[in-house]
Amino acid sequence: MDKLEINWSTANVVAPREGCVLMVCSCQHQRDWETVFCEFAYRKDGGVVLVNCRAKSFLIEASVPCDYAVRLGNITVPHQVPIEFYQLPVPAWFHRREKIARALARRLANQIRLIGVADIFSALAGVQET
């Protein structure tokens, strides 16, 4: 994952290289962060337009988590809002719909039961097995 340094005085467009997407982190009110992912961004009318945005969400089905994309369309960020751009390969969830995430989670449930994902999450959460 690379951080991109953007100079809007010389560049009109920010696009990732082939096979990548942009991760855009915004700092609102200096206490909240939001991360969206988009295919490219360009400057327009005093703001920055993030194109084909997606937010990442997840669900838990049959005790298996699976992430998926929430489509947000184009988002215009005013110039005065500080944002940072990162470039990363297209994540597996980027084109995944919620319905497919649910089906994938159910499909993995048997495999996960064999290797004990509950044990993994218990260990991560520091739960003592009794």
Add this chain to the structure above:
Amino acid sequence: MSEIVLPTEDEFNLRALFGVEPYGTLKQQLILFALEILRTSLLDHVHPFETLQACTAIQWEDENLQSPSPVHEALTALERDPQTRPLLDLLHEEAVRQRLRIEWLHEATLGRFERTVPYLHQEDRLIQDWQHACAQWKESSFNPYETAAQEAERVAQDQGLAESTRRLFVLSFLAACRKLFVHLCGARETWVGSWSLEGFPLDPALAGLLGVDGTEDASKENRLVLRFGLVDHVYYVQPPLEKLTLFAESIRHTDLVSVIQRKLCPFTTDAGDARNADLWAKVFYSVYQLHRLREMKGASPPAPDPDFLAQTGLTHEQFDEYGFVPLDPETVGSFARLINALPDLRAFLFNPRTEASLIRHRLFKVILDPMLRQVVHATMLSLCRQWNPCVKTAGGEFKPMLQYVQERANEEVGMAQPSDAAAIQTETARRIIVREELLRILEANTAQWQQAMTTDGYVVDPARDFFMTILDKAINETDGIRWESCRNSQPIASAIIE
């Protein structure tokens, strides 16, 4: 006996695509798959990349690696291709195999939660604000917050939950009730950044109660549509009695409340699953919230692990190119210890079949997945260039479709100049805009085709007004190419067709 001289239809000449590119032969073999993906996408009104992801994910997760599928066949071809040898040699190194195990475990667990939309963000504060607003409406016959709180405690009591689980359940139940109240009683939410609309199916009785049965908007018929995102502030107004009654009635439909509850908080499990509910509540408080706090403090994403770079001799660029996930050394160490501490997990990850699968999955991630998107895009573009009907613009004039979409791209991001330092980026952006505009046109055209199909059960299209005509012909032609390849490799003698 002569070889077969059957004429081969080759109108679209898709075999000319990808001729001399890296992996050109494999890309040509994927064209038929790409055409079928396009067809399915247009008929289902889904983006082709989403259809592709759905198809490949299901094929990939097939436990039987020997099941014939385009994905597995393409991966086998990749493994045999000399161009893939350097990557394969790298993936077989022990340090890299361990890294693949750790990244698989991370992706299956913490990675699913990272950088997600935190719908329960600040919900404690929002619920307090709601409680305060309701307390001020002294003329109301009942207090909606108190009604919701009593219902939350009643449902939690019925499930016999442990304390931390009960706390999370009540929080998410009240958050769901608050969403319903905002929607039904006319409050206004403002947002930090973006939001999305989510629909929840309703049974006919509840749809009638909420007035969304028989609505003209098909996307909202028998569905409750709510906004989700990071809520900044809510402006409450005192609702009339009938709205309050509607709210009280709706929260008694626990199925509706629980499905909204799980959208807000995936860690809330189905009723009756107490053991899992307890586990996921602990994961929420011990793991998820800590990660969220770290992200909210503005921690930058981690850089490539220097120890791993030193062990493998990879550069930063190669680290990204080969699809490795940046993980901080503490996470890498924790997961390595976890693998050793859990016998079932260790046995699974060190199984030769799993190791082979992890290597193939890396080939899929780095080479095949981007290749499939490229093939789908190029195939669609090639057919669009050859079809290229006139489309009516917003201004009422008619233009060739490709000219129209190129002009749309020019309007948004301008023309790339040879001396422009950002020429490559501009060209990438134009390519995406052209793709999305073409898809929009193709979807509208396919909707008309489907309408014609429902009228007559078939479509006769000599003028090729419909893209589906082109697509079906290209599929037949490409399938014929596949047959021709088989035929040429095994000459059979028989007839000469005049």
